[in-house]
Amino acid sequence: xxxxxxxxxxxxxxxxxxxxxxxxxxxxxxxxxxxxxxxxxxxxxxxxxxxxxxxxxxxxxxxxxxxxxxxxxxxxxxxxxxxxxxxxxxxxxxxxxxxxxxxxxxxxxxxxxxxxxxxxxxxxxxxxxxxxxxxxxxxxxxxxxxxxxxxxxxxxxxxxxxxxxxxxxxxxxxxxxxxxxxxxxxxxxxxxxxxxxxxxxxxxxxxxxxxxxxxxxxxxxxxxxxxxxxxxxxxxxxxxxxxxxxxxxxxxxxxxxxxxxxxxxxxxxxxxxxxxxxxxxxxxxxxxxxxxxxxxxxxxxxxxxxxxxxxxxxxxx
Numbered sequence: 001x002x003x004x005x006x007x008x009x010x011x012x013x014x015x016x017x018x019x020x021x022x023x024x025x026x027x028x029x030x031x032x033x034x035x036x037x038x039x040x041x042x043x044x045x046x047x048x049x050x051x052x053x054x055x056x057x058x059x060x061x062x063x064x065x066x067x068x069x070x071x072x073x074x075x076x077x078x079x080x081x082x083x084x085x086x087x088x089x090x091x092x093x094x095x096x097x098x099x100x101x102x103x104x105x106x107x108x109x110x111x112x113x114x115x116x117x118x119x120x121x122x123x124x125x126x127x128x129x130x131x132x133x134x135x136x137x138x139x140x141x142x143x144x145x146x147x148x149x150x151x152x153x154x155x156x157x158x159x160x161x162x163x164x165x166x167x168x169x170x171x172x173x174x175x176x177x178x179x180x181x182x183x184x185x186x187x188x189x190x191x192x193x194x195x196x197x198x199x200x201x202x203x204x205x206x207x208x209x210x211x212x213x214x215x216x217x218x219x220x221x222x223x224x225x226x227x228x229x230x231x232x233x234x235x236x237x238x239x240x241x242x243x244x245x246x247x248x249x250x251x252x253x254x255x256x257x258x259x260x261x262x263x264x265x266x267x268x269x270x271x272x273x274x275x276x277x278x279x280x281x282x283x284x285x286x287x288x289x290x291x292x293x294x295x296x297x298x299x300x301x302x303x304x305x306x307x308x309x310x311x312x313x314x315x316x317x
Contacts, residue, residue, distance in 0.1 A: 001049055012051060022051060024067050048093050055098055055131065057088040062100055062129055074134035079127060080104050085148075092156045092164065097137060097181065098129040099164050103151040115149040122148040126156070126164070126179055126186070142166065142186045145174060161201010161219070165194060180219075195246025196296065205246035214251045214273075225275050227251060243294045245301050250274030252301055252316070254291045262289035262307070270303075270316065281316060 002011045003026065010026040013019065048055040053073060054065045060080050064073040080086030082104035091100040105122035107114055114120050124144065128137040145151050145168070155167045162181040168174040176193060179186045189206065195214070196205025203224070206215045212229035227250055242256035254270040262269055262283035269289055270281040283289055285307070292311075293304040300315035 001046060003046055010046075010049070012049070022067075026054075026067070044090075048091060050093050050095070050131075053131070055091065055093050057091050057100065060086045060088060060102075062088055062091060062098065062134070064131070064134060076129055076134040076136070079129070079136075080125070087152065089152050089154055090156045092158050093131065094158055095131070098131050099156060099158070099179075099181070100127050100129060101125075101151075101154050101156050101166070102127060103148060105148040115152065116147055118146045120147055122151055124151045124154070126166070128181065138181075138184055140179065140184050140186060142177065142179070144168075144177070144188070150174060159194070159197040159201060160199055161197070163197065163201050195244060195251075196248065198248065203248075205248070207244060207246060207251070214246065216248070227273060227275055229273070243291060245294050245296050247296060247301070249276065250278075252294070254294050254303065255289075256291060259283075259289045261286050263287075265289075272316075 002013070004010070008025050008027045010024040012021040012023070014021050045056055049067070052067060054067055056063055056065070060078055060082070062076045062079055064075075065071065066073050079088050079100060080102035084105065085107040086102065086104045089101045089103055091098060102125045103122055105114065105120060122143065122145075124142055126140045126142055128139070129135070130137055143151070150168055150170075153169045155169055157165045157167070159165055164179040164181060166177040166179065166186070168176070175191070176189050177186050178189060178194065191210045192206040192208050192215075194204060195207050197203070202219050204217050204219065206217055207213070208215065214227040214229075215223050216225045217223050243254040245252040245254070250273050252270060252272045255265065259265045259269060263286045265283065268280040268282040269291065272279045272281075287308040289305060289307050291303060291305050295302050297315075300317050303314050303316060305312055305314065
């Protein structure tokens with residue numbers, strides 16, 4: 001989905017072909033939506049577009065609009081089920097379910113906002129909503145954190161096989177979690193970050209932030225393969241401070257800093273450490289290089305970069 005903030009032109013592209021699927025003139029000011037905690041709210045809001053509808057959150061509600069007419073299709077109210085303060089903090093939309101994260105807490109009238117007070121009681125839940133009708137399908141309690149604000153700033157995202165990741169945007173010491181929609185169970189990943197999921201969701205690629213190990217685990221938690229961070233021929237910062245892309249056969253590390261002369265960078269600008277071998281990627285030109293992002297896509301890893309200030313994208317296989 002591409003959105004032009006000045007002209008309001010919104011284009012949906014097919015993932016497999018890149019062809020235009022639908023086009024809209026989408027003025028976000030015409031719709032009710034609020035993202036009172038996060039910055040960059042427009043990008044977050046537009047993730048609710050699925051093709052024919054746009055699902056947004058408004059305080060304690062979730063609302064679905066028809067994109068062809070702009071009319072409200074349904075509204076799920078009082079989603080958080082709170083006796084006092086309550087909100088829908090994040091949502092993720094799939095074809096068969098809309099998953100939302102909610103927070104409840106008490107806000108005394110005589111006090112200023114208590115969102116940032118550590119130790120203040122709150123509850124968090126994950127709720128499944130029918131995307132066709134807005135009816136509640138299921139509800140799972142999942143309260144983690146030291147203050148309401150940490151719950152309010154959660155993010156959720158879908159993974160293959162009916163898995164939903166729960167992340168804490170501004171609380172780096174809070175552990176991510178995984179919700180299994182079918183089992184209605186949440187698993188805390190503890191010191192591990194999820195970097196890769198197999199297409200059917202049966203295997204997970206997890207990076208241990210304490211040991212540096214990269215593990216391929218089954219969904220039930222059994223470890224199949226473990227990759228130790230024994231990078232001898234390159235700088236340690238490449239592993240500890242750069243970008244990390246988890247893959248089925250190993251881990252790709254990319255330099256996250258500015259290389260003044262990328263062609264002379266010791267160990268190259270990227271290194272793949274695999275279960276069955278390794279590979280170093282070098283830059284052929286004597287120019288500055290900075291990797292800005294990296295993402296696993298079918299058949300390659302797409303890497304965004306700036307070379308001598310000029311942006312570009314390359315694919316590493």
